[in-house]
Amino acid sequence: MEVYTSDSSDTDSREQKTLDYGRMNLTVITLDDDLHAKKALKTHKDFETLLLNHNKLTLLPPALTKFINLKVLDLSSNCLxxxxxxxxxxxxxxxxxxNNNLTNKSLPKSFVMRNAALKELNLSGNQLTHFPEQVLELRQLRYFYAGANKITSISKDIWKMQRWGREEFVCI
Incomplete structure (x- = not known):
């Protein structure tokens, strides 16, 4: 399997910290084996962006937690x-x-990330039926997308987000 890392190009450092498995039609990915197979000079901790978009993944690999400096994770258009x-x-x-198959019950009980840094959360195109209350915990969140779901009710506490200075917050 060909894995793209942008080390070979003359692009900025952001691209050099990107591991791109997007659009590879993958059903399973281990990440550990793939990095070792490529004899990559980088380890999990060297990557800030992981692109797993447009595959057929149903589960996330356990090795995902080894990406201790990961800032951006794109899981869009899979079968999660x-x-x-x-x-x-x-x-x-x-x-x-x-664009996955996520329901309200399949989301983490809390979206509070390590260092509470989450600023953008996109859950559009899933199977959500009501506003995910866990989003209210994210004080740094600036962009939340939940369009193309089956949401029929929004939390009465959504006003709290405006109090936190979120003028352009909810896109449902």
Missing amino acids: TQLPEAICNLPLVTLIAK
């Missing part, structure tokens, strides 16, 4: 039915999980 609690141990700033 669960976001594990362990995802909250990552220092994510952006979590994109749009």
